[in-house]
Amino acid sequence: MVMLPPAKPRSARPRPRRPSISDPTRERLIDCAGPIFADRGFQATTIREISTVAGENVAAIHYHFGDKLGLYSEVVLRSTRAAQVDAIRSALAQQAPPDQILRAVIRARLQSLNRRDLPDWHFRILLHEFASPTPALGQVVEHVGRPIFLRVLDLIGGMLGLPPTDERTRLCAISVMGQIIAYVFATPLLAGVWPELKMTPEQVERIATHIGDFSLAYIQTFRAQHQALEPQPVSPAARNGLRQFEKKSTSTASLRTTP
Amino acid sequence: MVMLPPAKPRSARPRPRRPSISDPTRERLIDCAGPIFADRGFQATTIREISTVAGENVAAIHYHFGDKLGLYSEVVLRSTRAAQVDAIRSALAQQAPPDQILRAVIRARLQSLNRRDLPDWHFRILLHEFASPTPALGQVVEHVGRPIFLRVLDLIGGMLGLPPTDERTRLCAISVMGQIIAYVFATPLLAGVWPELKMTPEQVERIATHIGDFSLAYIQTFRAQHQALEPQPVSPAARNGLRQFEKKSTSTASLRTTP
DNA sequence: GCTATATTCAAACACAGGTTTGAATAGACG
């Protein structure tokens, strides 16, 4: 039995020495907890269910993570590190015309929402965090929301010929991201209003193409109008932001974001 | 003491004879419960807090509503009947060019999200319902989501020159509504990414104008292109959907939706 | 005023679920 130090009478967490390296039960708990938390949210999830699914004892959670929130924070931390940000980042980093980069970002974000294999449930944790914030919300915003949004801001600012901090740039970025999150957040509504909608890969591709078309219509028109009025020096990031409409729904530029 | 009927051994709800007409305690409970449910969600809300705020006994909730879910359902029902749908409906019913109707719908929806007086919290219940559905979700979708979405579908279909059931119409409607709900659902994210954003009436007006511009850019271009290619008979609802860009950010067509 | 019904109240009940405990087990190291 471990004697707990007399100081800190309320934070009695044994915390094994190296919480980093792979402990099989620790990993199993995190892996099983992720989808359950994503389904039910932090509060409605019982650690007994997690421990049952993981085949571990309830006390193991407290032994390894201190308490329920400790496990949840670890899950959120893993979630933020997962493929999402990387996919977006690689989409944003590629050498391509900005409108194609925007389409790739939209497609990557949309695809990550509906794959049933791995990172599917990450976004649902975000949804729960937005509805009922926990102490982990700051982490999520800081590690997922902010970096993606800032990069999209750069990209769109370049396409508009405006600084990323311009209100019009921000509004456009929100418009683009808003169209995407509608398909996660409003899932129950969509089910009631468009029941035939099945998120097959082809359907996701069509949606991504639509959001790209829808967004570029405004962005390109804006750029054209404002460059005609006030010809300011073209920022290098926006050099390709001016192409006229390509033929619609035949794009499929085939730049996948996953290797 | 009321003898409960021997049948239905598990649904022991006394239910006073006329649950419709105004009972002061009943009304007080519903009124106090609304914002609390909207803040914390169904599960995290305790009926003791509601009864304390309302100055009523805990058992009063069970007496008047059967159980916690009964009270919640009543709150949701009231919420769905509240100003939201009416505002949208009146915006959709007015005699005006469709693009102005669309702008009015966007503005009405956006305004209803950020007023601090009455119907402010209604949307937050929706957010919680989407994250953690309760048996009341069907009601919400049926009475709020569906009617609004169907009407927007009609409107946009008319503007595009497509039937409301066409996939392109649906995608456009989701794009428009998605831009709006982003400002509710992603509030914590926006706070981290655009901290200066304050939802003043002027700011809401600018956002509404932007979403209108952003959406009409695509819709009008689509209509122009497709009407040029295949001149089909113009549906009466779309007769005004073709105007060219007006000068931006000077619209403020000043058609309020509240009397 | 009297009785019956509707409503309110404080208290108790039941139980779910996070947390703690103390013993049992397993390795590690000498």
Next chain:
DNA sequence: CGTCTATTCAAACCTGTGTTTGAATATAGC
């Protein structure tokens, strides 16, 4: 082999919370 530490386990603990109860009170009809 023996001791020490890390880990696992079943059980108990305890608080919060939905629900029930039975009495007390108000209200209506006669």
